[in-house]
Amino acid sequence: MPELPEVETINVGLRKLIVNKTIKSISTDWVKSLSYDAKYLKDNVLEQSINRVDRRGKLLIIRLGNKYRLLIHLKMTGQLVYKDQQTRFGAGHPNDSLINDLPDKSTRVIIQFSDNSFLYFNDQRKFGWIKIVNPDEFDNFSFLNTLGPEPLLDSFKASDFKRNILKRPNSEIKAVLLDQKIIAGIGNIYADESLWLAKIHPKSKVNRLSDQKIKDLFNAMQQILRLSITNGGSSDRNYVNAEGKKGNYLEFANVYKRDKQLCPRCKKANILKIRVASRGTHLCPNCQKVQK
């Protein structure tokens, strides 16, 4: 899915596009994407205004006027795309968009606003979901309550990063970066990119990393996430932002999906693709040595 930079890009886009609009209708044709009956939606969602939009980890949080919240997880292939009556994606700029017209065959949920604009939740693989919760349910939402800290907050220091990853001292570092309870928002792309930049092998055990390596990884992770946000995230296959446009980060990627290419740093070895934590993992065998 969309990892932190992609969800953040959507978050910023939605703030601009849907705040203060009023929900006129909401519908789905795939019950696992949105599992609420018509009465629940009528009583709690219809005619409500969008008060604000936030992101926490990879989760989007849309707050309504009645304090209910839409919690949206895009998982692997989710998209959240706004469209008003005039918008036509791709016109004149076919490389900027993966979408031509909406709804399309992957549209699972349609939210219509009172000004006749729309928010489409598309999800090819149907893993994503939208939950609608009242304030009490929000406070008890276990996914949020067990989520690790935001890696880009000023208050999140290298010492916090170290303390958190050391909660899993015997695990491979890549598995720990992917663990949302340790740090929120890192996924497969940014785990590989961060480990390459810090010159750490993904299979290194956390308790074998020196203090300096942990600091290097902390700095690399923040640098990579910020660079990706600046470039609108990564569009590997499905990802588009709230306006239907692709992100450009993969042009800057050093290892992700670059297996068999020369390492751009040492230029002495080709990028290797292996499996770590059951995930496809890209690394330079020359720059990144295992510390078991």
Add this chain to the structure above:
DNA sequence: CACTTGACCTGTCCGC
């Protein structure tokens, strides 16, 4: 416990 595997789904790509 802590860690690994399978399941949830559709679509694409690669080898035969």
Add this chain to the structure above:
DNA sequence: TGCGGACAGGTCAAGT
């Protein structure tokens, strides 16, 4: 072309 299998940005439940 066609077909089977592997794989794809995430997370949880079940198994070891």
